[in-house]
Amino acid sequence: MKLTLEIWRQKNAADGGHFDIFQLDDVTDDMSFLEMLDVLNDKLLRDKKDPVAFEHDCREGICGACSMVIDGQPHGPMQETTTCQLHMRKFKDGDTITIEPFRARAFPIIKDLVVDRSSFDRIIQSGGYISVNTGQAQDGNAIPIEKEQSQKAFDAATCIGCGACVAACPNGSAMLFTSAKVSHLALLPQGEVEHSKRVRNMVNQMDAEGFGMCSNTGACEVECPKGISLENIARMNRAYLGASVAAE
């Protein structure tokens, strides 16, 4: 199929940026979206032009690196699917596809479609862990946990830290990400011990990074490639309020 690509180009954080238009004639149905960009970059390199910078790592939907906004949607038009798992059969011959970087003040652009998401790392560093060694799988299995509880913890733990929630949010808020990280630890006995301190530290760090405030639009939930639910945000708010009041 033939495609027109409209891609955001920006040399560095200081550059104003603009859109470049490219024509691509030899795209096949079974290419992934990133493979389609590989083909474009191969062509650009052969023409001695600057390839489009984009981030990728696992290409199997588990690392969260492949951040970009495709036709207004982080990770493109397919629900619960990362960009790397999106295939070109979702598009039609003659389509124009607009590709933009994730936009939020706490995600400054490094180049083209690559943004700096180390603000997420600093939120994790502020409390997204358990301070003691909790052992191997069999140690975990030795603790009886209700199935529904462990299922909820696992659902929250599927967050891959991709940042699509921030990109989708009209307020640039990181509540869905932070609440997923708070929840998956809080719901299990190993993580519960440090819960009060964790939720306060992680919310404070989230605020310090300059993310916006949640107004419950629900835009994040629908764009999240892992289907993280808004329930987690309510759980974090509840925990944060309780912990702030109860902490000594």
Add this chain to the structure above:
Amino acid sequence: MWLINLLTSSIGKKVIMSLTGLFLCSFLVIHLLGNLQLLSADGTAFNEYAKFMTSFAPIKIISYGLYAMILLHAVLGIALWSQNKKAKGSKYKVRTTQNTTFAGRNMALLGAIMFVFIVWHMSKFWAAMKFRLDPDATTGVVDLYSEVSGAFSHLWVVALYVFSMVVIGLHLHHGFQSAFQTLGLNHKKYTPLIKGFGTGFSILITIGFSIIPIWMYIQSIS
């Protein structure tokens, strides 16, 4: 101090918005019940009620609290809107609105329209009651009813009023359920009920307040 830390955190600020918002919801119910007395063509009931509301001391105290709540909700709302705008940074060229409602995306705009409406409504009716109209020499009752029915004999005033009520309805439709989510009250069983109640509530408020000027207009032309 922990309380200041809590109230200035992102979650704390939203909690202030939700608590003041829910308080204002309860006020709307009281206000509507009072206003419904305008439906009786004999204005005395409404005038008596207006006198009671502006002279009974406990209600006066509550009303000052209410003005403070409205201001807090409005000022903080504007501050949060501008902080959020900054946090978003630049906008996308292609924008989608999947899964979000018009009201959810435009709470600040709807709120700003409401604020203008409140100022207009205060200067028209509240100020008339307080300063412009002279009370009856013997009973001390102000004829606010005639002031209101006079205003609602103009079609444009009615139209503006009804438009403002639709705006309030939209703001409530998002705000009511959003307040519960912010407070952390999200539950598989109760959240659908809260959402349903919020929708019903916002429709009732819009219709309840709107029928008054419409009814008074119909009376004025017939």
